[in-house]
Amino acid sequence: AQSVTQPDIHITVSEGASLELRCNYSYGATPYLFWYVQSPGQGLQLLLKYFSGDTLVQGIKGFEAEFKRSQSSFNLRKPSVHWSDAAEYFCAVGVGGFKTIFGAGTRLFVKA
């Protein structure tokens, strides 16, 4: 079955510290992978995506993610977190029929 797992319900990091949000997927074919960010009461904004090619992808706002096929992972990273990064982050995989399956989300808290 197709699924996306985000093991961390919430994470707290200090401003300026590095960040890594974990994402594991289960999908039989080559996945299309996405990370989205959602601020309270808002829609989703695409941070980055992986379709093929270089397994390290760069996104907006200084985020990057690395696709590791052997680990079925697509972890999101940022070297230095800003207070404005506090939000909900969703990992997603595009499956057949162009549907998208979302993980449960990870809430990021940033402390001063």
Added chain:
Amino acid sequence: GAVVSQHPSRVICKSGTSVKIECRSLDFQATTMFWYRQFPKKSLMLMATSNEGSKATYEQGVEKDKFLINHASLTLSTLTVTSAHPEDSSFYICSARDLAGASYNEQFFGPGTRLTVL
């Protein structure tokens, strides 16, 4: 970039009434749009896939007669919550695929509609 709008952004209605939510692709044509429902502090649940000119495809467990979807043009899909009840209160988000653009496998999301049924 591709922009998707939703209207209204929030709506409050009485139990038993029907509410229509619009989803528009502003600068591209979308043959396929998707409707999601998001419960508080939860992930997005796909409700249905809306295809222009044909019937929507509903996910298992979603009531077709409750959530009516119409995709009458390449830029507009509507979700009507019929005879709304408090348990229908939620955040509804639509998305659209841009077949003509380079982002073929990507969906563009609207800002969402907060529905509160009293």
